[in-house]
Amino acid sequence: MASLDTKTRGRTSRGRLRALDAYLCRCERPLLERNEGPWAHAVFVDVGFGEHPWTTLESAQAFRALNPELTVVGVELDAERAAAAQADADARTHFRQGGFELPLRADEPARLVRAMNLLRQGAPERVPEVHRTLAGYLLPSGLLVEGSADATGAVLSAHLLRRASDAAGMPFREGLLFYTDFSHGFAPVLFRDWLPRDLRRRVRPGEPIHDFFAAWSAAWQQARAAGHVRPPDAFREAACGLATRVDGVETDPWLLSHGYVVWRPKGGVCF
Ligand SMILES: C[S@@+](CC[C@H](N)C(=O)[O-])C[C@H]1O[C@@H](n2cnc3c(N)ncnc32)[C@H](O)[C@@H]1O
Structure with missing residues (x-):
């Protein structure tokens, strides 16, 4: 089968995914903190960190406030970018060259895999296979977050995909997350251009x-x-x-007052 990886030259900016970090710290705290059994070695993987590993380092800092021992792996298809990021590596922060077939060791299961702003140019039909491949590295009940944001992170949306507790295969499409910081005002249509790849033209x-x-x-x-x-x-x-x-649609006051809408339909997002 042809590789799922497609070379893209996108950039990132500092703070672009901070709102996603804040959401995860608030709403996925047990996932970030748990350390029993295989979770002791379970890593956070940031796939496609970009020209600079800023978003990976920001997430590492945010998540380690909850779990100081957390190992973080930034993965980048572009070999030069992966090599340049070594300057920011340390004992618990690794940067590796690789694609959707993640360069993880057998003793490094993932608790959380994030793939933001990678799929904008690929064929939407390939998205399910990317989800299945990335979710395959998660421990049961681990989370895959895949979506898009504008350049500064003022508007963001993402799939929340959960690895089923019993089996590999397609992850459960648990929900959709929408975020805005209101700097562009607000109307629901704001999200249309920043939907995850497979939903954008739909x-x-x-x-x-x-x-x-x-x-x-x-x-x-x-x-x-x-x-x-x-x-x-x-x-x-x-x-x-x-x-x-x-x-x-969740109506938790913290979510709504901080610009998040989370839609978690019973039975999952079935499209
Ligand atoms: C637009 S940047 C996104 C950076 C950061 N994730 C963000 O959201 O700001 C996309 C980066 O993903 C990398 N990339 C694209 N496809 C990839 C893949 N299959 N595996 C790993 N990295 C990939 C590109 O080389 C590029 O550096």
Whole structure:
């Protein structure tokens, strides 16, 4: 079978994935902290860290506030970038050249694999195979996060994919995460260009992701009509309205006040 890896020359910027780090620290704390049995050696893998390993180092710092012993592995397809990142390596922070067939040792299972802003140019049909390949390195109940963000991380969305506890194979499409810092205002349509690769061109009538955005837009318009026009207010009220229209939209106050919508439908995201 042809390699799933496609050479891309994308860049990154400092802080681009900080909001994702904050979400994971808050909502996946047990996953980051657990250290029993095989979890003692379970690593965080940042796939495709980019021209500089900034996002990997920022995540390492954030996650080690919860788990000081955490080993972090940054993986980069581009050999020069992987070599340059060695300057930032230390005993628990490794940078390795490699692709979706992750360069992990047998005694390095993954607890969390992040693949942000890698798939923007690849064929959407290949995404499930990328998910299956990356999830194969996770311990049961480990998490794969794959998605897209704008250049500064002001708008981000991602798949939350969980490795089933009993078997390898396709990970469970547990949910979708949306984040904005409101610097571009807010309307649900803001996310359309920053959806994960396999959903981006599918916001059109007849597609379930279109129905989701139609419900979100209707809730947003209703919120604005009721006087919630400041972007953070409109965002919060629209999310609460969306939760009455669509199953599985979380209304946790911390999430909504920090710009996150998490949609975790019972049975998973089935499209
Ligand atoms: C746009 S940068 C993203 C950097 C960072 N993840 C971020 O979100 O800002 C994409 C990087 O991923 C690398 N890349 C692309 N496909 C890859 C693959 N299959 N495995 C590992 N790295 C890959 C590219 O070489 C590039 O440096």
